[in-house]
Amino acid sequence: MGDKNVILNLNEETFMEKTKGDFLRKNFLGFLGIVILLMEVIFIGCMPEPGKDDSSGSVKHIILFIGDGMELEDEIATSRYLYGDDYGLIWHNFPYQTYMSTWDVSSYNVYANYFEVPPYDEVSFDPLVGYDPSWGGIAPYPVDRTGDIPYLTGTATDSASSATAFATGFKTDSGNISWLRGDPDDGALTTIAELLRAQKGGAIGVVSTVPFSHATPAGFVSHNKSRGNYIQIAEEIISQTKPEVVIGGGHPNWCGNTYISADQLDGLRNSTEYVLVERVSGEDGGVNLLYTAQSLPLDKKLFGLFGGTGCNFEPPVPRDNPGYPGFVIESENPSLAEATESALIVLSRDEDGFFLMVESGDIDWANHANNFSQMVGTVWALEEAVIRAINFVEMPNDDIDWTNTLIIITADHSTGGLRLNDDLVLGKGDLPAQNGSSYPDGELIYLSGSHTNQLVTFYAKGRGLDLFRKYEGAWYPGTKIIDNTQVFMLMAEALGLTQ
Template identity: 35%
Template sequence: MHYKNKNKKVLQAVMATIVIVVVIVISFAASAFASGFMDKGKNIIFMVPDGMGHANVTAARIYKNGLDGKPLNLESLETIGIQKTYSKNSTITDSAPAASAWACGEKFNNGEICKHSEGLPNNRTILELAKQKKKSTGIVATSQITHATPAAFAAHVTNRNCQNEIARQYIMETKPDVILGGGRQKFDTDPATDRDSNGCPQYGEDLAEVAQRKGYSFARTTDEMEDAVNQGKTKLLGLFSDAGMTPAYLRHPGTTEPTLAGMTQAALQILENNPRGFFLMVEGSQIDWANHAKNFEYQVGDVLAFDDAVGLVLNWIDDAGHPDRKRNTLLIIAPDHETGGFAINGPYGALSTAGDLTTIQAGWTFPGSEEANHTGGDVIVYSQGPGTKAGGTYPGLGRLFDNTELYGVMKNAMGIN
């Protein structure tokens, strides 16, 4: 009897210990989940409407859907926050340090792309970290693909104007699986010199040809891009114009250039085949250029072209045949800054009409010189998916935050702490 009682007490003690351990584990897991550390995703899609302020969104919505019409695609995302944009050395940022803040999680000086001029060490880009995790990667833009915003995700230079060097790093170092945009000239070099007009190094060989030797398919038209996708190619370089691509409002039915939505779709079709997931950056580059040019038709056209790309991404995420996509995809839509101080000024005493730009009275307030007309106001960030909602001690993205914080959100979504 004595031994039975003793064994019973030992068993009770063991069971009590197990219960305590289970409670601790469950509590820790719940706390970690609430803090965002277990809120993981397989895919990250980072979309940039360059230079877009909130008034740009309002104007495009009025033009497309009327004053009381439905929201744009980007306005349908679950979480809306506000982002600070200043750079390391300037209240008014340019695109290079703004994009580098996202891509590398640090403040940089104007003109720097994920590399400090002072020689300080810099973080690896979020695209490079994705490759470390064996994910596929891609960059898409309607500017030269070597322009500041896409460059920040796949290159490190102290001068954003070193675009041939940026192209070299794409093809020979970071090697994104998909590279789609304009800027064919930036992949070629002047054989008479090893430095360009900005004093930047030139590789000395046509980098589009180098890319093909390294396994990239090369596309110059929509048809060639779609052929590469249909053939199951896994690495694609598409350069569809010598410089920036044709603005949306100047497109004609016979153009050979793909739309931003078309390039985004091609990128997704290639990248989605990786079971480990992917990182994709998509930039509507020329919203910024339209605001620089003070061209309202240009601006509205490119905002809506960007929103078409957002709609395509949302349809991809919400595909009923792939219910895991919404759970496993982090989508962030973030302007790098506002350009031009654009505002809707009227009409006063009358109503704007959908489809009629003349009834949406608009204006710009340019600070400083024509070359320095970005503004320093905060911008709206739209997001959904892992790491975007508040929970426990984790504040989510529905708040005011610094642009550098998005790097940590993306790292956490990939399981990198």
């Protein structure tokens, strides 16, 4: 989502203090280890090793939550607003927590060009070219405050390539939707959703607060050389992949036929496969969506098409009311929580399991605009959706519980570089004075209006947590950092899939 890579400002003094010689000495050994690891990925893929790990193949249901552009400082800020505590969000209590790198081929090659090392190659790349903890930190700010700002803000992944990493286990170029780097004509990559359907017969779904054919949802259920080919992507989703559930923005009544054509919308309205729920003026979109999900015939699929400003769901607007947090909520679009529950109701009907990706996509839009209050609203929307999913898993009298379900919360990249002022801490229900994208009272600043290369957080709860630990530090020895491509590997192994 948002802009593609921003080329590094290599004239920054702090960045230039790091010499090419330092880089080459520090990273030479990384090339040796990664050859072995990547050969394993290419030739073995995600095949679990029988008897090695009792969690392999034990997961039937995966719910992957993505806070697009969400930074740790966003989580802390929202937690303070909601609870008056830095780490009070529901996922801050999850049993598995670590940090994740997000770089893509395009950002890798920016660094490789500067340091005069070979460009990205699947067999012989060095992950320290994509992200170096000695410059960016072993954890995101504010846990690690040593990160070099020009290094972190210079170049970064985009949402399309990051979604591709999650969905397929491949690094690719910015802008690619589950497609190989270099854009070969036969470059479509099989996604985790497609693998689950083909090998296990499971159901698949995508939910987003932004258009359904936008980068992140598209990355799991379509393939394209360019994320901007929205109509092509929509056609593949609707007519070829045909997920059991699609819920997102992009309704043409609010943004024209950018994300779905008139013919495609007419096709959905007259579909024999999908039941379409649309935004309707004066009607509660969440109520309509939940009712349709609950009453959906077993032979039908669910498509929810909504939208508002920017074609997205209308985000909750937090009130500045110290001590008493609250939100103004527009009801013609469903909440992300209502959309998540609707998806789970439909997907859970499949006894073979399911994969669901849920995105709070407009966190990224808020951070691009350095809009603190909007960010708080969109992170809260994600919080409520995760709570709704947990409650769904814990409902009695069904076969979905923590022995066969895995919930993951992470971000596809960081955006904005929010820095909260430790001397002017905002309390529960309190918002800063805001003048556009500036904050005159000094409670916070933003370092950028673009994506950054900062590490993001990663949380998990449920079955299969022991699978995560073998990836910790595999690319970054001495740390607990995992990479977004490894998320695909561990999900595939947890589901018992082979590539």
